[in-house]
Amino acid sequence: MPYPEGHKLKVRKHIITSAAKAFRTKGVRNISLPYIMKGAGLTHGGFYSHFENKEQLVIExxxxxxxxxxxxxxxxxxxxxxxxxxxxxxxxxLSSVHRDQTEIGCILPTLSxxxxxxxxxxxxxxxxxLQRFMKFISDMAGVDASTGYALVxxxxxxxxxxRAVSDPKLSDDLLLAGKNQAKRIIEASIG
Structure with missing residues (x-):
């Protein structure tokens, strides 16, 4: 029995979603294709009918x-x-929520x-x-590209x-210092 129309695209999206969640949490090299496929509710064998290789999946x-x-x-x-x-x-x-919910957070800190x-x-x-994200932040802040780069x-x-440190207080202090610095970057660009 054939799959319904759009089934392959839907499955592909599940794989990409699973991969994004996994890569946000543990990076690329620490994640296997079977892990990603399991996260999408699929078996490893079906991967290559959707992607040429892991690199293509990382990009998407x-x-x-x-x-x-x-x-x-x-x-x-x-x-x-x-x-x-x-x-x-x-x-x-720069909140503890974003720091702690890596599976839905920004992928840039994890992969950098x-x-x-x-x-x-x-x-x-x-x-x-990264350039697309920097443009979004620069536009949101109403600043030039260089200031947007510094902010990002x-x-x-x-x-x-x-996310890297083991001391919870230090982690919170880093977030607070980062917020203050980011705000100073914006204020300096205005004044």
Whole structure:
């Protein structure tokens, strides 16, 4: 019996969603294809009917994860009533909720440490997604590209460090320092 129309695309999306969740949590090299497929409710054998290789999946999962993060941050910004939208985005991005919920958080802090060791094709895709995220943040903040780069560097670096340390108080202190620095970057660009 044939599958219904759109079935293959639906399955592919489940695989990408599972991969994005796994890569956000543990990075690329620590995740196996069977783990991703299990997360999608599928067997490992079906992987190659959807993707040529793991690299192709990494590229598509990274794009998916950045779309997801931008959509989430746009929702946070849209709810902002008593402060500029970028301030709400900074507050959320550098929060303990975002730090602790890696499976739905931004993929950039998780992959930034290992991406340079992956293939050139994956690095190019990561670069495109980082540029897209930097443009989103720059536009949201109403700042030039250079200031947007500094802001994203501060935000992503803060989350990466806050997730890496074993001391909960230090992690919270890093988030607070990162928020203050991000806000100073915005204030300096205005004044």
């Amino acid at each position: 999962a990274c794009h998916f994860a950045i779309n997801d993060t931008i959509e989430l941050l746009q929702k946070v910004a849209d709810k902002s009533k008593d402060q500029p939208q970028i301030q709400s985005v900074i507050e959320f991005y 440490g290992e991406i340079s060791q992956l293939s050139e094709e994956v690095r190019q895709a990561y670069t495109r997604e 560097n501060s935000m992503v670096g803060t989350v990466a460090l806050a």
